[in-house]
Amino acid sequence: WLRRTTHYLFIVVVAVNSTLLTINAGDYIFYTDWAWTSFVVFSISQSTMLAVGAVYYLLSTGVPGTATYYATMMTIYTWVAKGAWFALGYPYDFIAVPVWIPSAMLLDLTYWATRRNKHMLILVGGTLVGLSLPLFNMINLLLVRDPLEVAFKYPRPTLPPYMTPIEPQVGKFYNSPVALGSGPGAVLTVPIAALGAKLNTWTYRWMAA
Numbered sequence: 001w002l003r004r005t006t007h008y009l010f011i012v013v014v015a016v017n018s019t020l021l022t023i024n025a026g027d028y029i030f031y032t033d034w035a036w037t038s039f040v041v042f043s044i045s046q047s048t049m050l051a052v053g054a055v056y057y058l059l060s061t062g063v064p065g066t067a068t069y070y071a072t073m074m075t076i077y078t079w080v081a082k083g084a085w086f087a088l089g090y091p092y093d094f095i096a097v098p099v100w101i102p103s104a105m106l107l108d109l110t111y112w113a114t115r116r117n118k119h120m121l122i123l124v125g126g127t128l129v130g131l132s133l134p135l136f137n138m139i140n141l142l143l144v145r146d147p148l149e150v151a152f153k154y155p156r157p158t159l160p161p162y163m164t165p166i167e168p169q170v171g172k173f174y175n176s177p178v179a180l181g182s183g184p185g186a187v188l189t190v191p192i193a194a195l196g197a198k199l200n201t202w203t204y205r206w207m208a209a
Helices: 002-025 035-061 066-087 101-113 118-143 147-153 177-208
Strands: none
Touching: 035 066, 035 101, 035 118, 035 177, 066 101, 101 118, 118 177
């Protein structure tokens, strides 16, 4: 009973922290000239946060599918937070809800396809999460209103002419936000996934003490 309660408590804590991280790491919609840089940081932080919680939850239950369930909880929490901020008068796009669920499904698929192999889950699953989340997360930038359009349509009354927003130049693939987010994300998510696996060991030792 204590073990199960501890697992669920940890899951809720990490999911809530994911919501807070979403709010603090990513208002990239409003960083008109820094949207790509902010998107890269946002994607990497969300890849690692998804990996540590989903791997912990997945290995604690041993049932493929729980990573997707965990990502669904994170998504619901964030949509609730988005609704709360919107009710307070903030723009609808103030919080961009990350697209966690497809990457979590890849994590579950890896665990199932490798017959519940923990090491393959860390190496292959962690890499897939880091590679895929920036790609899926680009859906956010495709669906929200163009920040440049908003800036030109609703300029500040006191904004001097020399501070009028200028459309940033978008580079080629090597300078694309998806590529820049996927590269470091694939590298960093693997050790963070290993941390999620190690948390199970620490939890068991703590309960046995």
